[in-house]
Amino acid sequence: MTFLENPNCLLSRRNRIQFLVTLLVNIAPFAHGLGIGWMSPVMRDLTTDQSPLNFPVLVEDVSWIGSLVGIGAMIGNILAGTLINRIGRKPVMFGLAFPALIFWSLVYYVQSVEYLYVGRLMAGLTNGAFYVVLPTFLSEIADDNIRGRLGSMILLTVNTGVLTGYIVSSHFDYFTAPPFIIAVPICYIIGNFLFPETPIHLIRKGKFQKAKESFQFYKNIRRDDIKAESEFEDLKLKVIKAEAEQAKSFDYRDFITKPAFKAYASGAVVLIANQFSASFCVSSYLSTIFAASHTTLDMTMCTIVIGSVQIVGTYATTLLCDKYGRRILMLVSSSGAAICLAIFGTYTYFAKIYNLTAVGWLPLVILACYVFLCNIGLVGCVFVLLLEFFPTKIRSVCVSTFIVILSGMVFLALKIFPICVAEWGISVTMWCCSVSTTLCFFYFYFFLVETKGKSLLEN
Template sequence: MENGKRVLIAPTKYGSLFCEMGTGKEASSNNLVIDENRMQGNKAPQYIAALSVCLGSVAAGTVLGWTSNIDLTKGILNNLEITMNQVSWIGSMATLGGLLVCVPIGYYCDIVGRKLAMLSMIILFSLGWLLIIFANSVTMIYLGRLITGMAGGAFCIAAPMYTSEIAEKEIRGTLGSYFQLLLTVGILISNVLGAYVDIKTFSILCFCIPLVFGAVFFFQPETPIYSLKKGKEDDARKALRRLRGPDYDVDSELKELKQQIESAEQNQISLKESLKKKATKKAFVISFGLMMFQQLSGINAVIFFTSTIFKQAGANFSFSPTIIVGIMQVIATFVSSIVVDKFGRKILLIGSDSMMALSSVALGIYFTLQDRHILNEDQISTISFLPVLSLCVFIIVFSLGFGPIPWMISSEVFPPEIKSVASSAAGTFNWFLAFIVTAYYQPLTSLVGADVTFYMFTLISFTGSLFVFFVVPETKGKTMNEIQNELNGEQINSNGVENKAYS
């Protein structure tokens, strides 16, 4: 017998009974002993459910990437005359929409359920794209971008919430990263369509993507946790059987989930009271800090204005460079989804932010040499590869760490009694910073220069690496309770006993 190994003795109507091998509490030889590994859930249905919900992230990605590969100033959208200043606002209106919806979507998910909340976003997507497709004024484009941004922003909160509530802890990190992965797929689709089809056809195809999401996700179950909160135990049981497979010990997990929900309801406290808890204070610092460093790294400025940055750098291509950037982003995010539950969140965050800092400083140096006329045109042409390489590296390493993981950690660190509200607040903060960066990137570069702007991004990314190293805990492979215990200053020793950690 392996020391410390949990085995199932026998199921009862109250749940399955477990004993700890090698702890003096072994089952007798008369008991039927089944290896716990044989009772683990089937992971495939969980992967399918996570991928289907994140098709909504593809729709959100097309919203973010819509401006990256088209030149609206040439009157290509219904012959409208649009200035560069208006283009900046068209780009940033989507982030403003995301900002406005983040808090309401948390309450909405609690009222109608995670599944129905996301399905209803199809209406917003459709309305927004129709306004853009048939726009006869810049105001209609603004409004369409605002509404599609609201729908996309809703998925930033609801999709990670859904995946975290359907996943077993062993694959929670992987499933949580699918949101960012499919978001990058949506951005890539925008890059390709923007390069090879006219803008109206491009927008019509974007209109169709949320409809595909609805057709696929409609057949997935509501999360077991939400069903139990609403007193629908049969629905929760059916969902677990669907998500874990027929051989899984559903009753045992149901009992555990019910105990967690009952405990949360019995200990339900106001936001004000929760904020007095050490774990809650740390969770807010961690989540809001990661959101801040993610957005102030300049990522949305890079995504929204990729073509503009290449043009500023004097890079000429026979193809759209945004497509190559988009492909790299998808591949890197996919790699992150594979390794996040192996290497952990923290090492990926530090490595990601450190490389982002190096990429930003390389871009800054290039623009200094070019815009300050330190090198002549011939000399500049010899290092024309630098902005392309730097931008590609920036997006790749962002997608490996600082793209998906802040959203994932935000759904992991908040206590259950305020998770919906707190995650929504963190999402609102994220979108607010995204709006600031995208709205003022071009005015800032005009004021201080592209080089100084990227030096600022460098400093922020370097500071973010230090923040992760000293403040952010590793959440890989930990249950929600274990994460809360750690944030409260408690540790679990080898015997499974909670001890207070004193510094």
């Protein structure tokens, strides 16, 4: 068997269209990550004498600029969750580009801090919507054996965009980048014309011929393939049966079953581990954290290194998620992140008392290990797990609800993290995050069930 004949190879005949479409739709997460990475150093400069703007920006303003992305994400979650089954995956995916276009336009034509508020709100709206629609879209076009890898690529492209944003903001001034970056969401719009709606959604809408054509497109199979014909008919029967059962018996009791409560508990702990391990706060307040660590290294270089490590971590997730399973990645990620947070807190505690310039490189090494370990599980597996936790009947409602909750937790974490650092210091803040992550590790060890290879049409 050659490399390309391996059914698990993303470039095999069966998988290559699914992989290429995944690359196209991930332009939206890349554009969002680009905005996060570009804004991070810019927010640091807005309150200094080096501010590129001709009006004052206060520290409180910067905290709102940083955290409003969470409010926008909640709005995007709700809109996408409401529309995804009514109008389809493709129309919602088209809509992702327009808030991003508004964000970059407001950043470029900024006249007051309110422009940045609205811009970040729009960026968050795109963020929240694609975290609902893209995992659903990819799970419906992907085969079970590669679904984890394709789904985890969302975080990989976000982090690639973050690193690109770090580099762009370090080498170009404020008003140079936006006119060129705005081309990215435009490319995303063009790319969306190249592929059809998912076969599962078309079956649910009774458009069986279009569903069959969509199935053949994504599986890259010939129209006269008898085996593929049988496979499509099997999928159609499963979807119709699931829809009939849902329409017949869907009521509040579906939400209070034992499997549902187990899914709620696992989903809640995954969200807590994702946000209160400080994973997103570290990315957003990286310069502040490095300054508090008394490192002697160049801040720009440290930022780019961390951005690169994020990419390596999420890429590792795409390689390991379907091979070793979700549970082992979550265990390694949570335990490793907790240890790194504890060590970083201890280092910063002693850095205030003793002169540690001889090991001034250590904060970068600790944070690089932390970011890598976070991204292989606590960050990289979140959306794959949320899709696989819940029973079929309540999956769409629960996933949408939990992603809205996650967006709210993003806002909360981004608001309270700098307050905690100011009140308690960076050491105590990191120790608290370490304790939270350790508790999540014990939950994963005793209660987390492996979902690798699970069909989304199964309960």
